[in-house]
Amino acid sequence: MMEKTVKRGTRTGFTTGACSAAAARAAVEGLATGEVPAEMESLLPNGQRVRFAVHDGRCDGDSAHAMVVKFAGDDPDCTDGAHLTADVQRLPGQAGRFELRGGFGVGTVTMPGLGLEVGGPAINPVPRQNIEDNVREAGAALLARDGLRVTISVPQGVEMARKTLNARLGILGGISILGTTGIVKPYSTAAYRASVVQGVEVAATTGAGAVVLTTGGRTEKFAMEQLPQLPEACFVQMGDFLRYALDAAEKAQLPRVVIGGMVGKLTKIAQGETITHANRAEVDTALLARLAAGIGAPAQECAAIAAAETARFAAERMQALGLLEAFHTALARAVVGTVMQRYPGRFRLDVLVCDFDGKKIAEASSHAG
Secondary structure (H helix, E strand, O other): OOOOOOOOOOOOEEOHHHHHHHHHHHHHHHHHHOOOOOEEEEEOOOOOEEEEEOEEEEEOOOEEEEEEEOOOOOOOOOOOOOEEEEEEEEEOOOOOOEEEEEOOEEOEEOOOOOOOOOOOEOEOHHHHHHHHHHHHHHOHHHHOOOEEEEEEEOOOHHHHHOOOOOOOOOEEOEEOEOOOOOEEOOOOOHHHHHHHHHHHHHHHOOOOOEEEEEOOHHHHHHHHHHOOOOOHHHEEEOOOEHHHHHHHHHHOOOOEEEEEEOHHHHHHHHOOOOEOOOOOOOOOHHHHHHHHHHOOOOHHHHHHHHHOOOHHHHHHHHHHOOOHHHHHHHHHHHHHHHHHHHOOOOOEEEEEEEOOOOOEEEEEEOOOO
């Protein structure tokens, strides 16, 4: 799956979602053919196809089992080495039905604010779709007659979850199945920080006079749609390393910086965090409550936001009250204020805010004009 010649510090890996999808696909293949393959080509959310080694394959006429070991590359991910396991069961006579469940070691959602059903498994929307896409592609003939139930489990998930913030977020009993592209980049390594700085330096050579900093693939796609006039080289996925990106922009004397993001990362930036990794800082929900109060949200809603564990909860409550745009505008302005306090007059800063589907909600700018 990886070139052995790649130097340590730069190796990419695969998300828990991508590994779960590969395991599910392999199990479906076994159910269809009578033998689980030792290697399975699987479709990633980003459209790539990658071959995964498959372990512990077994099947009978009605069910199949397969496991893929997660390789996180050089990212210090606590789920590296996790056994992403899929059990697929035939649902006789339920043609076309796809059902996804969480088994042992996959967390259960117990609180709102995560964009997932309370009481359901902590399998994020993109991995859910990716698992289903692979199952439907590999099991088309089976689904023409019967349904398929896929259960994802992680034998070491309970222990691994203790090293995450899952319990604080109301995800109990295991890890989350995550990933938006299927690829894990070494966000927490010096190599990735260096690549962010290099990206900003490249942006400075385009002559466009701007760099657009995003937190990942989804926000980058959003920003590109908002700023189609800028060359692709101006867009840099900074991950969690805002400070390094802004320092590089200042050093390169770029006149304009754009930050594209969603409520969670933007809240951390607004509260003054320049390294926004989930394990480095908690979301300041009291800040969000103050922003909500400032746009006229009822006191009881503000109290609920302050007591919540996620920024997404605040966004969902503001949407329910019809205050979504005003709330995110206030948040964007708070980001501008915090960043420009650290970099006064160094560059023009624009902040673009999108929702979890990549649609624009609000913006703010340090530019007075």
